[in-house]
Amino acid sequence: MMKYSVEEYVSDLRRITAATSDYDEIFDQIGPLARKLALAKESWIKPEYYETDAEQGFGVHVLHQEPDHSLAVFVVAWSPHQGTPPHDHGTWAVVAGMDGEERNVKYDRLDDRSRSDYAELEERCSFSAGPGDVICMRPRGVHLVHNETDHVTTSIHTYGRHVNYTDRVSFNLETNEATPFILSIK
Numbered sequence: 001m002m003k004y005s006v007e008e009y010v011s012d013l014r015r016i017t018a019a020t021s022d023y024d025e026i027f028d029q030i031g032p033l034a035r036k037l038a039l040a041k042e043s044w045i046k047p048e049y050y051e052t053d054a055e056q057g058f059g060v061h062v063l064h065q066e067p068d069h070s071l072a073v074f075v076v077a078w079s080p081h082q083g084t085p086p087h088d089h090g091t092w093a094v095v096a097g098m099d100g101e102e103r104n105v106k107y108d109r110l111d112d113r114s115r116s117d118y119a120e121l122e123e124r125c126s127f128s129a130g131p132g133d134v135i136c137m138r139p140r141g142v143h144l145v146h147n148e149t150d151h152v153t154t155s156i157h158t159y160g161r162h163v164n165y166t167d168r169v170s171f172n173l174e175t176n177e178a179t180p181f182i183l184s185i186k
């Protein structure tokens with residue numbers, strides 16, 4: 001069994017982010033470690049990390065955050081056939097699939113970002129991400145996640161800042177509205 005703990009991962013995150021703030025370097029270095037943490041889940045996973053939030057459609061389990069909210073690591077457990085609206089993160093994000101397949105759709109923003117409450121999005125690509133697959137996004141990268149399976153899926157989400165403490169937004173594809181996207185964390 002591969003061994004890698006959340007504590008070791010956080011220690012690696014601190015070392016990497018202290019040495020660089022370049023997104024490509026962060027993704028090159030943290031991506032493989034997020035994958036390693038996902039594939040080593042037997043050494044740290046707890047049953048409660050599979051609990052979902054019926055109202056939200058997914059459960060958020062905080063594995064770590066720094067006292068000033070910089071660096072945050074969550075396990076997100078997705079209810080069957082539930083997901084998020086398109087959203088950005090307001091910070092860099094590294095997502096590693098852990099259990100099951102999750103559909104990701106990435107979008108380009110076509111508007112000039114002159115309004116905080118308005119956005120025009122165009123779908124760029126969509127793909128399925130499974131155990132060990134890693135997705136990296138810059139602060140204004142837009143995607144949605146949807147669990148299209150009949151089972152709870154999980155993934156590890158690592159952020160340069162806890163996303164309830166950034167200016168991130170979610171998007172309504174019908175109305176082009178952009179609104180703050182705050183997670184319910186129980």
Ligand SMILES: [Fe+2]
Pocket residue numbers: 087088089093143
């Ligand atoms: Fe996201």
